Amino acid sequence: MSLTSRTNNKLQYIFLNSRFIRDKFISHAVKEAYRGCIEENRFPVTFVFIQMPYDQYDVNVHPTKIEVRFYNSNLIHSQILAVLREKLLAADIGVSAKLPAPQHKNRQINEAIAEFFQKNRPIHTQQQIGFQTAPPAKKYQTQYISPGTEYESQPPQKRNFLQIHDSFIVAETEDGFCIIDQHALHERIMYENLCRRIKAGKLESQKLLMPESFEVTAAEADAIRNNTALIEKLGIELIPFGPKTMAIQAFAVMLAKASPLDFIKDLIDLLADKCKNENSEKLLDEVLNMAACKAAVKAGQKLNDKEIEQLLTDKDAFQRAGRCPHGRPTMIKFSKAELEKQFKRT
Ligand SMILES: [Zn+2]
Numbered sequence: 001m002s003l004t005s006r007t008n009n010k011l012q013y014i015f016l017n018s019r020f021i022r023d024k025f026i027s028h029a030v031k032e033a034y035r036g037c038i039e040e041n042r043f044p045v046t047f048v049f050i051q052m053p054y055d056q057y058d059v060n061v062h063p064t065k066i067e068v069r070f071y072n073s074n075l076i077h078s079q080i081l082a083v084l085r086e087k088l089l090a091a092d093i094g095v096s097a098k099l100p101a102p103q104h105k106n107r108q109i110n111e112a113i114a115e116f117f118q119k120n121r122p123i124h125t126q127q128q129i130g131f132q133t134a135p136p137a138k139k140y141q142t143q144y145i146s147p148g149t150e151y152e153s154q155p156p157q158k159r160n161f162l163q164i165h166d167s168f169i170v171a172e173t174e175d176g177f178c179i180i181d182q183h184a185l186h187e188r189i190m191y192e193n194l195c196r197r198i199k200a201g202k203l204e205s206q207k208l209l210m211p212e213s214f215e216v217t218a219a220e221a222d223a224i225r226n227n228t229a230l231i232e233k234l235g236i237e238l239i240p241f242g243p244k245t246m247a248i249q250a251f252a253v254m255l256a257k258a259s260p261l262d263f264i265k266d267l268i269d270l271l272a273d274k275c276k277n278e279n280s281e282k283l284l285d286e287v288l289n290m291a292a293c294k295a296a297v298k299a300g301q302k303l304n305d306k307e308i309e310q311l312l313t314d315k316d317a318f319q320r321a322g323r324c325p326h327g328r329p330t331m332i333k334f335s336k337a338e339l340e341k342q343f344k345r346t
């Protein structure tokens with residue numbers, strides 16, 4: 001099991017009862033299993049070993065016997081997909097980084113990082129770099145970051161962190177530190193929360209103070225009509241407002257950070273574009289991906305300490321926090337051992 005990837009699937013090796021084979025169904029199952037774990041256009045490097053009774057497939061379909069015919073290829077597909085998914089969920093799919101050899105410029109960066117953690121160890125020096133002491137546990141309330149979080153929040157542990165360039169969070173970990181892409185991580189958290197809520201029924205909605213109206217073409221009106229169930233699941237209420245006009249009457253609480261009008265327009269574009277040739281599960285997944293992206297904090301957005309704390313707490317609560325829904329990494333880990341090596345402390 002690895003997250004090493006290539007731009008083609010040449011490095012996918014499938015062995016059936018120890019015989020090397022090529023198989024489109026299995027390649028497809030592998031690709032599906034890795035969806036959301038690596039970037040869309042990459043292929044994981046994989047070795048798949050399958051053991052199965054010889055009477056379940058035919059080897060005489062290809063002169064070199066590199067291709068076989070499975071009598072129940074759907075079963076093979078679904079089993080490979082299920083096994084890989086399960087393994088991937090349990091695996092640490094985070095990205096670890098090696099620090100570059102300390103040359104002049106790198107050394108300055110490494111020294112700054114080491115100094116940061118040195119300074120932050122004793123509590124009384126925290127003020128020096130503008131840190132607030134963490135809020136007391138009882139006051140600790142989720143603000144907007146995860147209104148839909150359904151697990152019990154633990155009282156936060158004392159953590160050292162720092163937001164840089166209003167886009168990344170440098171956070172101390174048990175054995176080093178990590179750099180988090182705030183948008184990518186929050187996007188993954190939003191996505192997981194949205195999936196849970198949708199599975200349980202629908203997103204909670206809230207009436208807008210003023211309905212927001214927008215014009216629709218005939219095709220867009222069709223897309224809305226064909227997807228009323230989906231739109232309702234998202235906690236969105238649309239009403240006709242005139243011959244070619246609709247109005248948004250209610251919007252999902254969980255998506256409060258997105259502008260309703262902006263969101264609906266993109267949603268309708270997506271529905272009009274995709275609904276003809278996609279199965280409903282895949283369409284819903286795409287919609288949730290879009291929703292997560294729109295409702296997540298953006299790069300360039302200043303976060304307060306509470307919001308960062310919440311993000312870090314949520315990060316620990318999700319198994320798949322290491323990758324955003326598009327498969328990009330959400331964080332890069334650095335080990336303390338590596339730092340010490342670079343600074344010749346060992
Ligand atoms: Zn995004």
